[in-house]
Amino acid sequence: MSDWNIEQAEELYGVNRWGAGYFSIGDNGNIKIAPNHRYPDITIDMQEVIDEIKSEGIEFPAVIRFHDILRSQVEIINETFQKVIKEADYNGEYSGVFPIKVNQMREVVEEIMDAGEPYNYGLEAGSKPELMAVLAYNDNPDALTILNGYKDKDYLTLALLGRQLRRKMIIVIEKYSELEMLIPLAKKLGVEPMIGLRSKMMVRSSGKWAGSSGDRAKFGLSIAEILNVVERLRQEDMLHCAKLLHFHIGSQLSDIRKIKEAVTEGARLYAKLVQEGVPLEYLDIGGGLGIDYDGTSSTTDSSRNYSTEEYVADVVWGIKQICDLEKVKHPNIVSESGRAMTAHHSCVVTNIVGEIKPAGTTFDVSPTDDEHILVKNMRELYLSGDQYHPQERYNDAAGYKQNAYEAFKLGILSLPEMARLDTMYWQILADIHHSLDEENQFIQELEELEDMLASQYLCNFSIFQSAADTWAIGQVLPIVPLARLNEKPEVRCSIVDITCDSDGKLSKYIEGTEISDNIPMHSLNKGEDYHVGLFLTGAYQDVMGDMHNLFGRLTEVHVYCHDDEPGDFYIEEVVPGTSAEKVLQTMQYNTESMAKTIKKQIDRQVRKGSLAPREGVRWTNFYEKCLAGSTYLSVD
Numbered sequence: 001m002s003d004w005n006i007e008q009a010e011e012l013y014g015v016n017r018w019g020a021g022y023f024s025i026g027d028n029g030n031i032k033i034a035p036n037h038r039y040p041d042i043t044i045d046m047q048e049v050i051d052e053i054k055s056e057g058i059e060f061p062a063v064i065r066f067h068d069i070l071r072s073q074v075e076i077i078n079e080t081f082q083k084v085i086k087e088a089d090y091n092g093e094y095s096g097v098f099p100i101k102v103n104q105m106r107e108v109v110e111e112i113m114d115a116g117e118p119y120n121y122g123l124e125a126g127s128k129p130e131l132m133a134v135l136a137y138n139d140n141p142d143a144l145t146i147l148n149g150y151k152d153k154d155y156l157t158l159a160l161l162g163r164q165l166r167r168k169m170i171i172v173i174e175k176y177s178e179l180e181m182l183i184p185l186a187k188k189l190g191v192e193p194m195i196g197l198r199s200k201m202m203v204r205s206s207g208k209w210a211g212s213s214g215d216r217a218k219f220g221l222s223i224a225e226i227l228n229v230v231e232r233l234r235q236e237d238m239l240h241c242a243k244l245l246h247f248h249i250g251s252q253l254s255d256i257r258k259i260k261e262a263v264t265e266g267a268r269l270y271a272k273l274v275q276e277g278v279p280l281e282y283l284d285i286g287g288g289l290g291i292d293y294d295g296t297s298s299t300t301d302s303s304r305n306y307s308t309e310e311y312v313a314d315v316v317w318g319i320k321q322i323c324d325l326e327k328v329k330h331p332n333i334v335s336e337s338g339r340a341m342t343a344h345h346s347c348v349v350t351n352i353v354g355e356i357k358p359a360g361t362t363f364d365v366s367p368t369d370d371e372h373i374l375v376k377n378m379r380e381l382y383l384s385g386d387q388y389h390p391q392e393r394y395n396d397a398a399g400y401k402q403n404a405y406e407a408f409k410l411g412i413l414s415l416p417e418m419a420r421l422d423t424m425y426w427q428i429l430a431d432i433h434h435s436l437d438e439e440n441q442f443i444q445e446l447e448e449l450e451d452m453l454a455s456q457y458l459c460n461f462s463i464f465q466s467a468a469d470t471w472a473i474g475q476v477l478p479i480v481p482l483a484r485l486n487e488k489p490e491v492r493c494s495i496v497d498i499t500c501d502s503d504g505k506l507s508k509y510i511e512g513t514e515i516s517d518n519i520p521m522h523s524l525n526k527g528e529d530y531h532v533g534l535f536l537t538g539a540y541q542d543v544m545g546d547m548h549n550l551f552g553r554l555t556e557v558h559v560y561c562h563d564d565e566p567g568d569f570y571i572e573e574v575v576p577g578t579s580a581e582k583v584l585q586t587m588q589y590n591t592e593s594m595a596k597t598i599k600k601q602i603d604r605q606v607r608k609g610s611l612a613p614r615e616g617v618r619w620t621n622f623y624e625k626c627l628a629g630s631t632y633l634s635v636d
């Protein structure tokens with residue numbers, strides 16, 4: 001192990017770069033978590049958490065939530081805004097909201113509300129069910145509730161119910177027709193609404209969500225429409241209800257310049273509207289605060305080129321400057337950061353359950369008497385060692401392999417001949433790779449060769465359930481071994497999941513400051529678990545999972561840090577994952593009658609005498625046990 005240390009592991013996996021101070025590699029080679037930003041010295045050893053989870057008989061995969069990270073993120077954004085507002089002599093307050101679509105889990109929303117209480121931190125909803133949740137969960141009368149998304153009559157009525165409960169519920173008008181629905185409804189019910197206007201922004205953001213702004217954006221009002229709304233409200237004697245101007249130019253904004261541009265545009269619009277007599281009080285800058293998933297601090301889609309402090313400073317100073325120039329009172333600032341609040345707090349911990357090696361199985365390659373010339377040629381190459389230039393050897397091997405394939409289809413090569421030829425082919429590639437590694441030579445296909453020779457580590461999870469964005473939009477998520485980081489990782493591999501879908505694999509890995517097609521991990525030791533962590537899954541990934549292959553939700557483990565507890569942590573709650581039974585039921589299966597059917601069929605075999613009665617009972621029980629059990633692979 002002398003040729004490897006944890007600094008090198010850090011360099012390779014970049015834990016500090018994307019870990020935001022919460023994750024690092026401990027001296028013992030295990031991943032270490034410092035979940036509370038106020039007490040960075042209180043740290044948790046991931047392996048100890050894993051051991052405790054196992055000792056409670058809970059199987060992996062599991063989502064581990066560090067609730068202190070959630071609280072820390074809420075505190076950081078609120079305190080950063082408060083600090084900058086003070087420094088800038090800004091005459092408004094910060095009044096943030098958490099958009100629950102980013103993670104609607106009740107425990108997450110509750111924790112955020114609790115941590116945000118001292119700052120009157122509120123919630124944002126974008127659909128009817130989300131609105132029903134925020135109505136029940138945001139009961140702080142001083143905190144905002146922002147209502148976005150397309151609305152129908154029930155949606156608007158629920159919002160007015162919120163007003164009846166004396167909540168600061170702001171209905172953000174996305175479309176002119178929503179106003180036409182709202183006005184008579186509010187009058188009929190005799191409830192005064194608080195109204196927000198969502199502006200369709202001219203600034204073009206970059207990245208995956210660039211379509212959220214510009215003329216073709218799905219949401220928001222053009223300047224002409226905003227003026228029509230204002231006119232209409234004035235006619236109805238309701239202009240005093242217009243309280244907030246909103247914009248959201250996209251999620252995961254990677255370039256700070258776009259944010260500054262949007263703030264300038266939004267603040268200018270705000271000031272002009274106030275000058276027109278619209279009594280706005282809040283400027284809502286939406287979400288978009290990015291996460292540095294790949295640790296490069298750059299403008300790649302999975303990164304951001306700014307810090308949270310820089311973001312906050314640009315927002316506050318940007319709004320102040322425009323409002324001062326326009327001689328308009330500083331608005332209270334609302335932001336709707338979801339990703340930045342939640343991404344770090346949860347990770348998926350799972351195990352590698354197998355390895356698929358391209359040249360994993362070898363076959364006796366000794367020559368036989370009458371073997372085909374193609375096999376002989378491959379053997380000559382196989383035995384030639386360094387006689388040829390690696391490129392030449394590679395070309396020849398690939399050529400022979402192609403010819404052999406053609407010959408096999410024509411029935412010319414036998415199965416054992418194919419097996420021998422194939423074994424030698426892969427051995428040749430491994431030799432070439434090895435010699436190139438040693439001599440630092442370069443051939444054009446080296447990268448291709450690396451890919452071809454990489455193992456596939458079979459990982460006990462489903463991409464579609466736990467990391468949807470890696471598949472859907474090419475998002476990079478860090479994946480790291482959770483222990484043995486003081487050992488050199490010698491196996492190049494890619495991570496494939498257990499779905500029957502060839503898309504079920506991670507295809508982008510952080511390797512230093514680059515993105516690779518595969519990643520070095522440690523060789524698997526027989527009889528020893530190898531746990532890996534997929535990090536930064538707390539925003540969107542946690543709740544976007546689907547039912548592909550019927551894997552369902554993972555077991556959840558909620559971890560709190562506490563310095564009086566052994567290991568500085570305790571497991572507060574375990575929420576079991578979806579059982580096979582539950583998943584089947586959501587697809588309309590009647591699992592009870594399925595179990596009965598199986599039992600009937602087993603009984604029939606017992607009556608026929610082809611199964612012993614006791615054996616029959618055992619099979620019946622086994623089927624029922626599997627229905628109640630986990631959908632993921634069991635390792636015991």
Ligand SMILES: *Cc1c(COP(=O)(O)O)cnc(C)c1O
Pocket residue numbers: 099101102126148248250251252286287288289336337338339340
């Ligand atoms: C999705 C969304 C957000 C959250 O954006 P993040 O980039 O996750 O912070 C905020 N506001 C609106 C209107 C949204 O649609």
